[in-house]
Amino acid sequence: MENFIIIGVFVLLGMLFRRLEAFPKDSAQVLNMFALYVSLPALILLKVPQIVFSRDILTAALVPWGMLLLSVAAVLGAARLWRWDRASVGVLLLVVPLGNTSFLGVPMVQAFFGAAGLPYLIIYDQLGTMIIMVTYGSMILALYGKDGSVRLSAMVRKMLLFPPTIALLVGLVARSWPYPEKLAQALQNVSLTLVPVVMTAIGLQLRLRLPRRVLGPLAFGLALKLAAAPLITLLVCRMAGVAGMVVDVSILEAAMPPMVTAGALAVVAGMEADLAVAMIGIGIILSFGTLPAVYWLTRLTA
Numbered sequence: 001m002e003n004f005i006i007i008g009v010f011v012l013l014g015m016l017f018r019r020l021e022a023f024p025k026d027s028a029q030v031l032n033m034f035a036l037y038v039s040l041p042a043l044i045l046l047k048v049p050q051i052v053f054s055r056d057i058l059t060a061a062l063v064p065w066g067m068l069l070l071s072v073a074a075v076l077g078a079a080r081l082w083r084w085d086r087a088s089v090g091v092l093l094l095v096v097p098l099g100n101t102s103f104l105g106v107p108m109v110q111a112f113f114g115a116a117g118l119p120y121l122i123i124y125d126q127l128g129t130m131i132i133m134v135t136y137g138s139m140i141l142a143l144y145g146k147d148g149s150v151r152l153s154a155m156v157r158k159m160l161l162f163p164p165t166i167a168l169l170v171g172l173v174a175r176s177w178p179y180p181e182k183l184a185q186a187l188q189n190v191s192l193t194l195v196p197v198v199m200t201a202i203g204l205q206l207r208l209r210l211p212r213r214v215l216g217p218l219a220f221g222l223a224l225k226l227a228a229a230p231l232i233t234l235l236v237c238r239m240a241g242v243a244g245m246v247v248d249v250s251i252l253e254a255a256m257p258p259m260v261t262a263g264a265l266a267v268v269a270g271m272e273a274d275l276a277v278a279m280i281g282i283g284i285i286l287s288f289g290t291l292p293a294v295y296w297l298t299r300l301t302a
Contacts, residue, residue: 007107008288010196014203028204031197032103032260039194040102041167044122046187048171049179051119056246059237060120063250064101064128066236067229068136071097074228078220087272088217090144094266095279096225098133099256101125102164104202104284107195108256109249112295120249126168129259137262145269205260206281214275221258221279226290230255234294238301248298255294257283 017023024030051057075096079089099105102125109117179187210218233254237247263280267273 007111007195007199010199011203011206011288014200015206016203017200018204018206023204028201031201031204035103035194035197035201037163039191039197040106041163042187042190043106043118043194044126044164044167045171045174046184046191047115047118047122048168049175051123051175056242056244057120057123059242059246060123060250060253061127063233063254064097064099064124064132067099067233067254068097068132070229070232071224074224075221082216084217085272086144087270088214088275090140090269090271091263091266091275091279092217092221093144094137094140094271095258095262095276096221096229098129098137098259098262099225099253100259100284101129101253101256103198103260104287105253105256107199108291109252110195112252112291113245113249117245117249120246121253122168124250124253126165130162130165133259133262137265141265141269144271202260202284206284210278210282211274214272214278217272217275218278218282221275222283222286225258225279225283226255226286230294231297234297234301243302248295248302251298252291252295255287255291257287 014028017027072093075089075092078084079092084092101121105121105125106118109121178184230251233251237243237251258279260280263276266276
């Protein structure tokens with residue numbers, strides 16, 4: 001609970017800083033870049049060598065793909081039922097399957113499961129969310145964006161040169177060679193900056209915009225992303241008799257609000273900007289209530 005309170009404090013600080021003239025308008029972007037290029041790679045380098053590969057860990061890699069199939073089917077069905085416009089459908093197809101599994105995922109998983117849950121998060125994020133973003137995300141941006149200029153080859157190249165991906169590969173190679181004590185301590189110290197930096201950046205970016213035309217898709221998208229998807233994952237895992245921390249972490253990751261990057265790309269691609277911004281901002285706010293609820297359900301049904 002203390003860790004969860006700390007998360008809320010940094011979000012509130014970010015919201016406060018947004019109102020102060022001393023902070024430039026691009027402060028959130030700077031913090032996000034620091035987290036992507038410094039804090040998150042340090043955490044991955046530290047935790048990947050601790051991953052013990054087994055049949056159970058496949059859950060963390062497979063759940064995000066199951067969430068993708070579920071989300072696409074539900075969004076297309078709802079779009080046909082309520083006849084939503086193409087731009088809104090494109091936003092939902094992009095942001096509902098892609099959760100904020102790294103930036104928000106790390107502090108939340110750490111708050112509920114401690115450091116022991118982070119290796120499973122890395123598997124979920126890197127083998128699930130990141131690959132889905134590059135492949136499926138590129139396809140949605142090309143099909144539903146105005147210019148259709150996003151290329152799969154360019155996205156793959158960016159992913160391979162992405163600092164967290166490089167850190168993952170280096171960490172896998174380094175599994176047989178323990179880090180020197182001073183290097184391990186340095187990685188630990190740098191990784192500790194991730195939570196305050198990311199949560200402050202989220203606070204800086206929170207915006208609430210609710211045009212009437214987006215209320216229907218917004219309500220459906222958030223209900224699916226924050227509640228239906230993780231509850232279905234929980235039900236399937238319990239019925240299949242699959243249990244353990246890797247399962248519980250995967251369920252919590254499935255409950256993460258939409259990915260900030262996916263929402264930003266939807267806006268750049270010319271989709272329904274108000275819906276994309278609202279999905280991100282309101283999704284993060286609501287997740288401070290839905291994520292603890294999902295966690296407690298996993299405990300009750302364990």
